[in-house]
Amino acid sequence: MKKVLFVVLILGAIALAACGGGSSNAVATLAPVPAEFAGQTNPLGADAATAGAEVFKTNCEACHGSLGKGDGPAGAALDPAPKDLSVLQTTAGDDYLYWRINTGKEGTSMVAWKGVLTDEQIWQAVAFIRTLK
């Protein structure tokens, strides 16, 4: 009986270690996009990136950095730190980015921008994030 408990504890510890952290910039499996947002693509297209650069500069750069690397001055003390969006955008769909910017990310300093930015501005920001390398 004791042995079984031990095995369960070890497995639990391994599972925790595998899921834990979360502060790393390595893009792990992304959370599933809620149905309300899933499958949406940017209605503005890539041209919106120019306007998006302005939106980003005004609202996002302080934390995410001018090139989206997560190295903005206001992000330095945050835990978790702002993500490197240039890495994230290689795996995240438009729907994922749009969802996160709209509703924010629970447990982090990423606030919901819906109501602060217009829908158009959020899609412009998504278009800009697409240009980050």
Ligand code: HEC
């Ligand atoms: C106060 C600092 C701050 C500001 C301002 C900010 N963010 Fe964030 N952002 C964060 C933090 C912290 C996270 C969470 C990082 C994590 O999950 O590890 C985050 C997460 C994100 C994510 C999701 C990352 C993921 O892995 O799911 C996106 C996309 C994003 N931000 C885009 C933006 C955009 C676009 C703006 C401007 C409209 C913005 N952020 C403004 C701090 C900020």
